[in-house]
Amino acid sequence: MSPMRRYLPVFHDVLGASVLVVGAGAVGTRKIEALLAGGARVTVVAKEFSPAVVERSARGDLAVLRGTFHPDQLEDAELVFAATPDRALNRRVSVEARRRRIPVNVADSPEECTFLLPAVVRGEEFTAAISTGGRYPGAAKAMREFLEAHRAEISVRLERGRRRKRITAKQGKVYIVGAGPGDPDLLTVRALGLLRSADAVVHDYLVPAEILSLAPAKAARICFARRGKTAGHGAVMKQNAIHKAMVRLAREGKSVVRLKSGDPLVFGRGGEEAEHLSREGIPFEIVPGITAAMGCAAAAAIPLTHRGRSSSVTFVAGHETDEKGGSAVAWSLLPKDGTLAIYMGVGRVAAIADDLAGAEFLPDTPFAIVENGNRPEQRVVRGILSDLSRIALDSGIRSPAILFVGRTAALSPYQRTEETSDEFAAQGV
Numbered sequence: 404m405s406p407m408r409r410y411l412p413v414f415h416d417v418l419g420a421s422v423l424v425v426g427a428g429a430v431g432t433r434k435i436e437a438l439l440a441g442g443a444r445v446t447v448v449a450k451e452f453s454p455a456v457v458e459r460s461a462r463g464d465l466a467v468l469r470g471t472f473h474p475d476q477l478e479d480a481e482l483v484f485a486a487t488p489d490r491a492l493n494r495r496v497s498v499e500a501r502r503r504r505i506p507v508n509v510a511d512s513p514e515e516c517t518f519l520l521p522a523v524v525r526g527e528e529f530t531a532a533i534s535t536g537g538r539y540p541g542a543a544k545a546m547r548e549f550l551e552a553h554r555a556e557i558s559v560r561l562e563r564g565r566r567r568k569r570i571t572a573k574q575g576k577v578y579i580v581g582a583g584p585g586d587p588d589l590l591t592v593r594a595l596g597l598l599r600s601a602d603a604v605v606h607d608y609l610v611p612a613e614i615l616s617l618a619p620a621k622a623a624r625i626c627f628a629r630r631g632k633t634a635g636h637g638a639v640m641k642q643n644a645i646h647k648a649m650v651r652l653a654r655e656g657k658s659v660v661r662l663k664s665g666d667p668l669v670f671g672r673g674g675e676e677a678e679h680l681s682r683e684g685i686p687f688e689i690v691p692g693i694t695a696a697m698g699c700a701a702a703a704a705i706p707l708t709h710r711g712r713s714s715s716v717t718f719v720a721g722h723e724t725d726e727k728g729g730s731a732v733a734w735s736l737l738p739k740d741g742t743l744a745i746y747m748g749v750g751r752v753a754a755i756a757d758d759l760a761g762a763e764f765l766p767d768t769p770f771a772i773v774e775n776g777n778r779p780e781q782r783v784v785r786g787i788l789s790d791l792s793r794i795a796l797d798s799g800i801r802s803p804a805i806l807f808v809g810r811t812a813a814l815s816p817y818q819r820t821e822e823t824s825d826e827f828a829a830q831g832v
Contacts, residue, residue: 421482422483446466484507501517529561570592585698603625699773720732748806
């Protein structure tokens, strides 16, 4: 029999329970604090007491018996803990407790225990317990640390679990899903559920590995767009390949998640893909995500609208396909008292600076470029339009990045970082 088969995982209600703890050193004190937090009535037997136990006793939180252990002290106990450095004494406590059929736990001695204390991760709405039968405490600790690091994801899963309807991707259907600006914590609950149940994930290089890892291990992951390979004729070929792949996978009976950075319908070609799926008779659903402009603005503390600075926000494509035969942006018609969020403009930032100057945007109009927004390597560069080309070049800004133009792009009152370039700053945050 596997050692773990011997143990039935249970959660013992200690509220109001009478518990005897033998030992009041560091180990015993940790157990005492956990018991008191659960509402237990604790009696501690020891020759010496830690300062924390002395303080607790003075406040009336527990009872103390100074001296050595005696079996009569077990008379009213419902649980017993032995946590002294004397192994022989711990063994004696265990023997006496077992004789009376009282559950007993002995620190660092699984063979003397009738129950074990697992490694625990607590949230407001959950308690997760991990045990290796007392054999590998380091492994249990590692698993606990893993759960601690994924506490946010656990909370999302709990929220989903409270719903009667389980979020699951259906076979033969394509889900055009917004992955948000890059941080896995900014996925919607629906996006996470669909991603976790997908048979195939079609994505591009902008979707980080941390989000792709949320898909099942058996799910096919297909990347059609890699850095530097998405412009001009190559972009058309790539999009056609994506169309064909989505249709093929759906007709094979797979549940397909077309994962797109940001929001599918904001410069994400989600509309084109939905049109193609409709023509091919493939059922689909569009799941919105936090678009890059909103995510980057929030990460850099840039208000897209502000009662005293901007009454509008305009999303602008900084780079457009060759099929249009030129820019379709009427730069002169863009509101100069609002905020511009310019996507895909890194490669032609000098031309954009000229377009804005030609449209009579004032040279001292503030700008901010957010590179890799919502990711660990996020960087923010600020300045004024007359310096845009120089600052972008000197800073070595690379895609993915969003360019914000307008009064809201200036240093916000609630930001503490001081940045200066002539009148405004141009340095990384």
